[in-house]
Amino acid sequence: MAFSLHFLVIVSALIFSVLNPAQADTSSGSFIHSRAAYYPDSDDKGTEKGRCGYGSFGATMNNGYVADASDLYRDGVGCGACYQVRCTNSKDCSDEGVTIVITDQGSSDRTDFIMSKKAFRKMAQSTYSESSLLSQGTVDIEYRRVSCKYPNYNITVKIDESSDYPYYLAFVIWYQQGQNDITAVQLCETKNFNCKLLDRSYGSVFTTTSPPSGPLSLRMLLSGEDGDDKWVVPVNTIPENWKKGDIYDTGVQVAY
Numbered sequence: 001m002a003f004s005l006h007f008l009v010i011v012s013a014l015i016f017s018v019l020n021p022a023q024a025d026t027s028s029g030s031f032i033h034s035r036a037a038y039y040p041d042s043d044d045k046g047t048e049k050g051r052c053g054y055g056s057f058g059a060t061m062n063n064g065y066v067a068d069a070s071d072l073y074r075d076g077v078g079c080g081a082c083y084q085v086r087c088t089n090s091k092d093c094s095d096e097g098v099t100i101v102i103t104d105q106g107s108s109d110r111t112d113f114i115m116s117k118k119a120f121r122k123m124a125q126s127t128y129s130e131s132s133l134l135s136q137g138t139v140d141i142e143y144r145r146v147s148c149k150y151p152n153y154n155i156t157v158k159i160d161e162s163s164d165y166p167y168y169l170a171f172v173i174w175y176q177q178g179q180n181d182i183t184a185v186q187l188c189e190t191k192n193f194n195c196k197l198l199d200r201s202y203g204s205v206f207t208t209t210s211p212p213s214g215p216l217s218l219r220m221l222l223s224g225e226d227g228d229d230k231w232v233v234p235v236n237t238i239p240e241n242w243k244k245g246d247i248y249d250t251g252v253q254v255a256y
């Protein structure tokens with residue numbers, strides 16, 4: 001039984017790859033049609049106030065190529081996800097469009113994204129087209145989920161200012177990488193692997209009252225659209241005397 005099941009998985013994987021040759025590409029999902037608007041008063045930075053909880057880091061994220069998501073916010077699970085977005089009017093729009101990261105929640109008239117002005121302009125194929133897009137305000141787009149890439153950074157944890165050592169721990173996750181969602185976060189005592197599941201307070205902010213003690217090992221559950229779940233356990237721990245405002249490099253990058 002075990003053998004035949006294994007065999008079946010291999011055969012179906014083969015059939016799948018023959019039928020879907022483009023799946024070898026990392027960002028192979030098909031485009032979904034929608035609409036996007038922009039914040040007229042946004043500058044070339046991202047936002048420090050987004051509902052993903054990135055704070056001041058949000059201003060520098062992805063060089064200001066950021067967006068609010070409406071349904072794609074998904075109660076905060078969508079925070080940090082990257083999308084390739086391109087407008088569809090061939091007169092004004094480039095083929096590649098722009099890759100944005102979700103840092104906030106919001107919607108306009110049937111839009112999936114409200115983009116920073118910088119990101120919105122990036123979809124244009126020329127300076128002339130930029131003004132045309134900007135004057136339209138809301139445009140037809142197509143988008144697909146792509147991998148977030150921060151080659152010079154590991155996934156990083158910033159202890160939130162609302163934390164109160166040792167009773168209450170809140171942190172936000174920076175530089176979420178790859179194409180999967182962080183669907184659960186645990187903290188484990190490194191001595192006895194007593195683990196505690198954290199609450200997603202909002203966006204990318206995770207919290208717990210009475211956190212485990214000692215150096216803490218973080219575990220993140222990464223979930224893909226295909227139902228694939230994988231626990232990632234960073235090499236670095238959060239030190240036992242963690243302090244609010246501190247930033248801890250987890251020591252891992254995630255490529256999937």
Ligand SMILES: *[C@@H]1O[C@H](CO)[C@@H](O)[C@H](O)[C@H]1NC(C)=O
Binds near residue numbers: 152251
């Ligand atoms: C990422 O973590 C590794 C340890 O796992 C470390 O060697 C490397 O310097 C870190 N990279 C960055 C960019 O901080």
